Amino acid sequence: MTPKLVAGIEPPYYTAVFTSIRPDAPEGYAETASRMRRSVEEIPGYLGHESARTPGGIGITVAYFRDLESLDAWRLHTAHQEAKAYGREHWYDSYSVHIGRVERSYGHERA
Amino acid sequence: MTPKLVAGIEPPYYTAVFTSIRPDAPEGYAETASRMRRSVEEIPGYLGHESARTPGGIGITVAYFRDLESLDAWRLHTAHQEAKAYGREHWYDSYSVHIGRVERSYGHERA
Numbered sequence: 001m002t003p004k005l006v007a008g009i010e011p012p013y014y015t016a017v018f019t020s021i022r023p024d025a026p027e028g029y030a031e032t033a034s035r036m037r038r039s040v041e042e043i044p045g046y047l048g049h050e051s052a053r054t055p056g057g058i059g060i061t062v063a064y065f066r067d068l069e070s071l072d073a074w075r076l077h078t079a080h081q082e083a084k085a086y087g088r089e090h091w092y093d094s095y096s097v098h099i100g101r102v103e104r105s106y107g108h109e110r111a
Numbered sequence: 112m113t114p115k116l117v118a119g120i121e122p123p124y125y126t127a128v129f130t131s132i133r134p135d136a137p138e139g140y141a142e143t144a145s146r147m148r149r150s151v152e153e154i155p156g157y158l159g160h161e162s163a164r165t166p167g168g169i170g171i172t173v174a175y176f177r178d179l180e181s182l183d184a185w186r187l188h189t190a191h192q193e194a195k196a197y198g199r200e201h202w203y204d205s206y207s208v209h210i211g212r213v214e215r216s217y218g219h220e221r222a
Contacts, residue, residue, distance in 0.1 A: 003168045005130050007207050015128055015211050017173055019116050019161050050130050052163040052171040057114045060163040060171040062128050062209075088219055096118050096218035098173070100126050100211020107207035108199055 006048035006064055007107050013047060014071050015102055018061045020095035022087075024053070029091055032083050039079055045070025071099065117159035117175055118218050124158060125182050126213055129172045131206035133198075135164070140202055143194050150190055156181025182210065 022029075040046050045066035053059035065071040074080060133140075151157050156177035164170035176182040185191060 003132055003165075005132060005169065005205055005207050007205075015126070015209055017126055017128060017211075019163075019173065021114055021116060050169050050171060052130075052165045052169045054114075054163045055166070058116065058161050058163045060161060060173060062130065062171060062173075064209075088221075092219065092221065094116055094118075094218065094220040096116050097216060098126055098175075098211075098213045099215040100128075100209075100213045102209045102211045104210040105208060107205065108203065109205040110199075110203070 005107070006050055006062075007109075009047050009064055009102075009105065011102050011105055013102050014065045014068060015098075015100045016063045016065065016071055016075075017098040017100065018063070018095060019098075020059045020061075021093045022059065022091045022095075024055055026091045028086075032086070036080060036083055039077065040074055043070055043074045043077070046074065068099075116218070117161055117173075118220075120158050120175055120213075120216065122213050122216055124213050125176045125179060126209075126211045127174045127176065127182055127186075128209040128211065129174070129206060130209075131170045131172075132204045133170065133202045133206075135166055137202045139197075143197070147191060147194055150188065151185055154181055154185045154188070157185065179210075 047064040047066060049061060049063035051061040158175040158177060160172060160174035162170070162172040
């Protein structure tokens, strides 16, 4: 699969930046992540996300939402809350979440 | 080096989310990146950054700034502008930048 960036969203919108440190492939992680990817797509106002993880290093996921209501709908989603609780217990050494309101964005694509 | 997250910044602050697609180790990239890491630390109001890149996939860097003034000081920094122009020409297939004002953040660290 060729990676592709989320682009072209008109501000204002919200970013949820999730940075984490965990083992590279903990047990059960891939299945839960795949289930969460399907669930978040059902949230009205969800606009996409990107993930990157340096092997042995930090992982960063950025999810894009139209407004705080849609971001909070995902934050409070029951299956998501269960996955987060499980992840805190079993997967993550540490993580941080930064909720930002985007007023400005731009990009570049090679012609 | 044990990876460590940027954490404990008191809102409000700003995040510059930079997502990109480029070859994994293009010529000249590592030297420039290392030079930029030293330069950004001289910017008053710079609070840290995190980077992650999935081999063959997407890269994400999040930089944290106290306010828009410090973020813009880095955006307009001469050596940084030169590096970005060079990167557009030689390294990046595509990139996006999302500037967000963070009002809410939280985290977790395993006891």
